[in-house]
Amino acid sequence: GFAPASRISAIGVSEILAIGARAQAMKREGKPVIILGAGEPDFDTPDHVKQAASDAMQRGETKYTALDGTPALKAAIRDKFQRENGLSYELDEITVATGAKQVLFNAMMATLNPGDEVIIPTPYWTSYSDIVEIAEGRPVLIACDAEAGFRLTAEQLEQAITPKTRWVMLNSPSNPSGAAYSAEHYRPLLDVLLRHPHVWLLVDDMYEHIVYDGFDFVTPAALEPRLKDRTLTVNGVSKAYAMTGWRIGYAGGPKALIKAMAVVQSQSTSCPSSVSQAAAVAALSGPQGFIAERRDSFKARRDLVVAALNEIDGIDCRVPEGAFYTFASCAGMIGRITPSGERIASDRDFTNYLLREALVAVVPGSAFGLSPYFRISYATSQAELQEALSRIAAACAKLG
Numbered sequence: 001g002f003a004p005a006s007r008i009s010a011i012g013v014s015e016i017l018a019i020g021a022r023a024q025a026m027k028r029e030g031k032p033v034i035i036l037g038a039g040e041p042d043f044d045t046p047d048h049v050k051q052a053a054s055d056a057m058q059r060g061e062t063k064y065t066a067l068d069g070t071p072a073l074k075a076a077i078r079d080k081f082q083r084e085n086g087l088s089y090e091l092d093e094i095t096v097a098t099g100a101k102q103v104l105f106n107a108m109m110a111t112l113n114p115g116d117e118v119i120i121p122t123p124y125w126t127s128y129s130d131i132v133e134i135a136e137g138r139p140v141l142i143a144c145d146a147e148a149g150f151r152l153t154a155e156q157l158e159q160a161i162t163p164k165t166r167w168v169m170l171n172s173p174s175n176p177s178g179a180a181y182s183a184e185h186y187r188p189l190l191d192v193l194l195r196h197p198h199v200w201l202l203v204d205d206m207y208e209h210i211v212y213d214g215f216d217f218v219t220p221a222a223l224e225p226r227l228k229d230r231t232l233t234v235n236g237v238s239k240a241y242a243m244t245g246w247r248i249g250y251a252g253g254p255k256a257l258i259k260a261m262a263v264v265q266s267q268s269t270s271c272p273s274s275v276s277q278a279a280a281v282a283a284l285s286g287p288q289g290f291i292a293e294r295r296d297s298f299k300a301r302r303d304l305v306v307a308a309l310n311e312i313d314g315i316d317c318r319v320p321e322g323a324f325y326t327f328a329s330c331a332g333m334i335g336r337i338t339p340s341g342e343r344i345a346s347d348r349d350f351t352n353y354l355l356r357e358a359l360v361a362v363v364p365g366s367a368f369g370l371s372p373y374f375r376i377s378y379a380t381s382q383a384e385l386q387e388a389l390s391r392i393a394a395a396c397a398k399l400g
């Protein structure tokens with residue numbers, strides 16, 4: 001019979017994908033299920049970006065490219081880091097991969113020895129711990145609940161660091177919580193890291209442009225230049241430019257790390273897609289105005305969802321600073337009884353109930369390492385959100 005390698009045997013199938021599959025199956029049975037699960041903007045890739053890809057194809061840019069990014073894309077990324085983040089990276093301090101997900105994968109494969117520890121605040125984007133496990137490292141999960149603003153504190157970080165700690169992974173704004181770290185939030189954490197020179201910092205700035213209420217986005221390598229030579233600043237075009245399917249992510253970091261990551265990439269994908277890289281050049285170098293328009297649209301949806309959730313007795317939703325997710329507490333639902341007599345014992349029971357009773361698919365906090373919460377992705381139309389929220393409210397009202 002078949003037995004998987006031990007390095008993947010501990011990793012389950014993504015719960016988010018499993019919920020999506022179940023919701024799709026219900027849809028095929030004719031049930032009007034609303035899926036608020038996907039972490040994907042509902043906007044289209046901008047036309048000038050598509051045009052750049054098409055032009056690249058016509059020019060014959062359809063072959064293997066340089067291993068970890070074309071010179072043109074690396075230059076566009078260098079300019080982006082300088083322009084938007086005040087960060088100076090040389091071209092050999094920049095890597096491009098098939099999505100930020102592969103950037104993370106390359107980084108962990110290139111640096112972790114078996115048993116090396118990676119500190120990950122929860123709730124976290126599920127791939128963080130799974131990628132660490134595939135690379136045979138040990139995720140060290142630290143609970144950061146709504147009262148803490150879903151942010152890691154300096155005390156928690158200090159306590160979690162051991163001689164085996166290789167990395168700390170921070171994600172601001174966060175998937176799934178939408179919480180973001182301001183300069184004031186980052187400062188004490190960076191001070192701790194300054195005292196522990198063996199610990200490296202991976203920051204995932206994927207949702208940098210999706211921030212609200214004038215939130216001032218900052219990235220640690222710019223905030224604390226003394227940490228820049230052990231920080232990997234990860235970003236990508238998937239969310240800001242609605243380019244999830246193009247699969248381009250990138251990072252800036254110390255040259256030796258970038259070189260080691262290229263070794264991993266050279267024996268997995270060889271290079272990112274040539275046409276997608278040309279598209280990413282256009283995205284990063286072209287007009288940026290539509291990002292603010294889309295952000296305003298996301299903000300209106302955030303406000304709608306947060307207000308509707310907080311109207312429901314038993315649900316408590318913190319106002320997220322960014323991304324397109326709410327991560328609401330359903331602690332008040334635990335112990336309640338469904339109309340068919342079942343007891344809601346966990347956030348998973350609650351989200352299963354919402355799928356059955358309200359025909360709305362959301363993801364339980366357990367999928368992100370923190371309970372009892374549930375995540376809504378509000379990257380969908382206001383009309384659909386309104387319908388989903390009124391169905392959720394009606395289903396919650398039926399719980400005894």
Ligand code: PLP
Pocket residue numbers: 039098099100101102125171174175204206236237238244247248249
């Ligand atoms: N980082 C975070 C926090 C994300 O939510 C995602 C996608 O969901 C990614 C990274 C990966 O993005 P991609 O691989 O599409 O660049």
